[in-house]
């Protein structure tokens with residue numbers, strides 16, 4: 226089946242991106258994880274039928290890309306079917322994975338047109354990787370980055386600043402040497418496991434949450450962004466996605482967020498690692514920019 230490749234934003238729909246957070250579970254337990262994911266977290270209550278209904282509703286809305294995240298989305302048993310359903314509906318899919326383990330069957334799904342990968346990388350030093358992720362998975366992730374490149378799966382990699390003295394420059398050079406074309410660097414957001422006393426989660430947002438994007442959590446709650454998870458506009462297990470996104474709660478949430486005046490600044494606050502790319506378009510907060518990029 227030939228499907229449309231992921232295309233740049235156009236004016237045909239206001240909905241550029243929808244994150245689907247399939248599970249809170251993860252093999253890793255990264256110290257900066259915005260979702261505080263880990264091996265012992267619960268997966269979530271959304272069923273496969275719920276996710277498929279959401280995908281169909283997203284297609285009706287003209288959503289251009291789904292970003293499938295977690296937790297670790299490859300731990301969600303129905304991932305392949307979900308991807309195929311979205312691609313079949315003409316929606317591009319980005320899978321944000323830690324790339325610790327990808328089955329051969331899943332590689333075949335990832336290698337089709339309309340699908341791309343994203344992952345996080347921290348250091349060329351294995352001990353720094355362990356200090357951040359909590360598990361000795363440096364080699365697995367590196368091998369799967371190589372595999373994605375071999376298979377021609379579009380891949381972007383985000384480096385997150387987590388540690389003092391973290392070998393950011395060396396990590397970026399290593400990725401370039403491996404052949405990764407798209408590498409970005411971001412700071413840790415003080416959300417989830419990285420939360421700090423006295424820092425409210427809303428202050429960590431770029432301010433354009435909900436602007437052509439929305440996120441759905443593993444229990445069906447609809448958020449303005451994966452980072453804005455403390456406030457829900459409704460639940461897709463009870464209401465249609467379009468109904469939630471046009472509802473009063475959604476509009477009120479958007480007006481409550483602090484917007485920042487940064488018209489001239491373009492930055493990509495992605496690479497919060499699986500922190501997933503919270504906003505793949507112009508952001509409002511220049512502090513999220515990496516001046517080295």
Ligand code: SF4
Pocket residue numbers: 251252253254255257258259260261262263295296297323358498499500
């Ligand atoms: S940052 Fe990503 S890989 Fe790390 S624990 Fe969270 S979901 Fe897992």
